[in-house]
Amino acid sequence: MSSPISTKPPSGMRDFLAPDVVRRRHVIAVVQRVYESFGFVPLETPTIENLATLLGKYGPEGDQLLYRVLHRREKLQRALAAGTATELDLADEGLRYDLTVPLARVVANHRDLPQFYKRYQIQPVWRADRPAKGRFREFWQCDVDVTGTASVVADAEVCGAVAEVLRELGFADFRILCNHRELLRALVAEAGIAPQQEALALIVLDKLDKVGADGVRTELAEKGVPAAQTDALLATLARAREPGQLDRFAVAEGALGKGARELQALFATAAAGPAGAHLTFDPSLARGLGYYTGPIFEIQVADLAGSLGGGGRYDGLIGMFGKQPIPAVGFSLGLERILLVMEERGMFPSLGIGPQVLLCRMEGVAEAAAIRTATALRAHGLRVELYPDATKLGKQLQYANTIAAPFAAILGGNEVAAGTVTLKDLAAGTQATLPPADVAARVLAAR
């Protein structure tokens, strides 16, 4: 009986049964509608990209998490025969890791796109990460991006779009944390931290909320950053959190002032849209992805350790494909994260899609007669399941309960002769024998 083949899906990947699918579709429908209302148009790209497209865009951690697709046939045999094959020799393609890099490739490749290409994309991505709560190896992202402009309007619009999605889904308490890569780098440099330790410092700083100042001191000390520099950085960041500090940064020279002024502009502009009340300056927000250059964003809710989404400006990424540099900004919502919080908070409306009517066939009624009746009921707009066998009525009604159909329609010899069906309301226990049009009217009225 038990099979030697595991029936579980691969680690970090899941099957979605009807109740899951219905909830996922519900969220996706809202995302799609809101994104389109902002003027974004859809894009779908292949599951698999060339490794050259993917590698070197996300930083070393990201490269490690890429699912690679093995060479086929002769190429693989040749690589293996060499005996010294490395990962790069064995694979030339990989599963997409996010939707931003494929977008960058598409924009670099299609020169006839609108100057301001506003696209949304809702597709799965894969990361060979260790699964945890709210983290999967296959998950869906809902991205909105604007390419071809460095205008703060684009930054404000992507923030507005995701904020409106969350608002329409019923979220009220989320924060969109904002920081700026250039501002952050200026603060790190100001603390005296060497440029080659900057990336390291940024990653550790991102943990400030979770591990606290002492945790950051310990971790940076282990990585060889002098304590005096760490203290200087922490002091600077603590000051940066004080109200009005962004305005003081804004009058500074160089990258510090530039970053601060760009954030000020973003806050001022986005305030006129749905994101306004949710934007929060967080000087310790760093974000791991390598390609961000300007403002960076992350959506936070109190009851989830991870984020609901993230994004930022990446003015250098499209240019990495060897064509002209094109500025871009985008935001990504994590479908599973949103679903997780909505499930935990009980935020879903009732979303039934199963059959409204189970059509029961009595013994002696021809299969064709049942098909004919089911077809008539369906033509009136009902979702109808036809019980396959003419078994005992009790068994058929029991099955109706099992699949949670609110009505049963009974087709016996009498009904066939009269051109009627007996409609039974399974919750109330009442029933009436009616022509199909009246059956449909009653079922539809019961919703």
Next chain:
RNA sequence: GUGGCUGUAGCUCAGCUCGGUUAGAGCACCAGGUUGUGGUCCUGGGGGUCGCGGGUUCAAAUCCCGUCAGCCACCCCA
């Protein structure tokens, strides 16, 4: 990548400490309780090489080692 917890029927678990008939329960599933009426109830039934591999022993679900998988926290991210 680090630390911890857990793997026994489709699902949730008991049994393990102190090895000993044929490994249990609830739910689910199937069949019956005669005619075209379900949810409750009663009776019966199918379904497990106790995650996998090795070791100790007369004897292992139970003890020991290894391994794989899942979950939680951290890290990172969506």
